[in-house]
Amino acid sequence: MIETRNFRILRNVVLTILSVWVAVPLYVVVSTSLKPLKDVSGLFQWIPREITASPYFDIWTTVPLAKYFQNSLIITVCATLCSVTVAVLAAYAIARLQFKGKRAFSLTVLSTQMFPGILFLLPLYLIFTQIRNLTGLQLQGSYMGLIITYMTFTLPFAIWMLSGYFASIPKELEEASMIDGTGRMGALFRVVLPVAKPGIIAVAVYSFISAWGEVLFASVLTNEATKTLSLGLKSYASESDVFWNQLMAASVVVSLPVLIGFILVQKHLVAGLSAGAVK
């Protein structure tokens, strides 16, 4: 729009309101995470009376946060790596090759990514039970079981986003490579993948973020040993007390990895999302 004086005034007003709206909860988290326990139980204080970093040290001993961190990390990284590896191949086929059943395959991928986890949770739970009955393999509460269930949402998303990226890479690059004798697969690995690297990283980071924040599957399919952060943070609330300052400090700690990742790749993510490959 044209930057008249009215526009600038309106802009300042609207952007200030939006900034406050975004900032208040973030401020509450950060400021609470820096308060001593005696200051978080009473009426909320906007300006901390006392600032201390001790919640950031205490979070590791109050609950086994490092263990939850490790669980989340293993499950999330594995689900992301598996999804992206499988998705790169499938996405390339969708973007570049013609084959019978391509439309059916793309439609399946596209529609399954819109279905909520609740539709898959109970059936997967039963399948896991059956596998345990038949083979003794315990998938409930195992990393393996969670990685598989997390792929129900990371995989279709990765396929769909990556096929958008691959389609946006000029065909001529591969054709040149294939004339040089690399073949289709050679062109994919030597030319397309390096060019698409920022997009692949963005997709991986985004899959990581969505798996990191997963609550539903974790609430049913984890046990004490494999509990992820999304459930582990609840442990800061006992029956009598909530260690709000530590809960907030832990929230900051678990948010930082995904926040940094998101900020680093956001440019490529926006390009991918707005290319029509909307999750």
Next chain:
Amino acid sequence: MSHSALDSSRAAAGSEPAPDPAPGPPENTTAPPLRKRRRSFLPYGLILPAAILEVLIHIGPMLLGIWIAFISLTQLNLTNWLNAPFVGLQNFINGLNPDSTIGQAFFSTVGRTLLYTVLVVGFSWILGMAGAVFLSSNFKGRAILRTFFLVPYALPAYVGTIAWAFMFNQRDGAVNQILVDTLHLFGDERPFWLLGQNSFGAMIIVNVWQLWPFAFLMLMAALQNVPTDVYEAAAIDGASLWQQFRTITLPMVRPANGVLLMVMSLWTFNQFNIPFVLFGAASPKEATLVSPLIYQNSFGSWNFGLGGAMSVLLLIALFIASVFYIRMVLPKGDDND
């Protein structure tokens, strides 16, 4: 097209480690079928791992989910579910009868979830649009603000929800501190925000806070395609800011809007994380949404058949929605073989 097909078939042959067919007679008849076969197997090889996984984690479970709706599955026969008795439509009749308590709860939950979706998506769209319009102009600090607005979207959903749960605390939370102590609304009363009627509104606020940056992101991308001289021309013609917005900005984002609103609606309609973190496994009855209701029936009261029947209805609804979505995202007939 024919040119590129030629290139790729030539390249495919070139990649053969087998002896070069070139020294053979020019009327070589074995090479073309060989090339053809290689080319037609490649796509299936590439999609094979994904197709297997799709069947294992999506198609199979979805079919099993439909089956569950037709058997009597409870806590008692859960570990031996293959032998659970087939009860036909009994789960649908028992649970989804509009005259029964459970059926009434189900249909009012669907209605509530629809209202919830409209409100959350509506507010998110308005905030996202406001942010996008004003951040499309150039000023100092624009890049920082743009990243800052995306923070709620990038945070793990449970972190944002925990922050709001803390603020909505009835006794001494920040929300009541502002509304009651500072603005002196509600008299001396300190309203409960996470219980009863208010919990529905509280949940909307949390969801909008987390969702609006996505609308902002997508609308900003859409607005980047609007050439500035269109606005200049409109301004010279004396169009007000509102008129510029209505006649230029809105029509320009219309194509993006279809997909955006659809996706946001599906996410919101399926929302599980926010109520689960905000209220625990059982939401207040005024704020129960469809996904948490299915969860409660299945893993709370261990009535899996009922949960399955509700899932089937949800599946049908989403299937219809996804047909519309796919029409919007996929151009028709983008492959015909």
